[in-house]
Amino acid sequence: MDDATAELLRTAQWRKATRSGEAGDCIEVAPLADGRIGLRxxxxPEQPAYVVSPSVWAAFIDGAKQGEFDF
Structure with missing residues (x-):
């Protein structure tokens, strides 16, 4: 990961779904200043984050809403 991306992730405003509860077992997401999306x-949270483009994030959200990832 380059230094610019590391800095974007360090200063990102992370949030997680309200449905995740108190256990904390959830993915946090953050919109990055360069338009990409961070996931951790x-x-x-100290482990490396995954960074995706807006189009990848939109495709994932669309798939999730359609139940493509339901087990």
Whole structure:
């Protein structure tokens, strides 16, 4: 990860779904200043985050709303 991306992730405003409850087992997301989306494990925020483009994020959200990831 380059230094610019690391800085964007360090200063990002992370949030997680309200449905995640108190256990903390959820993915946190953050819109980054360069337009990309950061994703990280809320139980281990010190671990590396995953960064995706807006189009990848939109496709994921669309798939989730349509139940594509339901088990």
């Amino acid at each position: 494990d809320s139980e281990h």
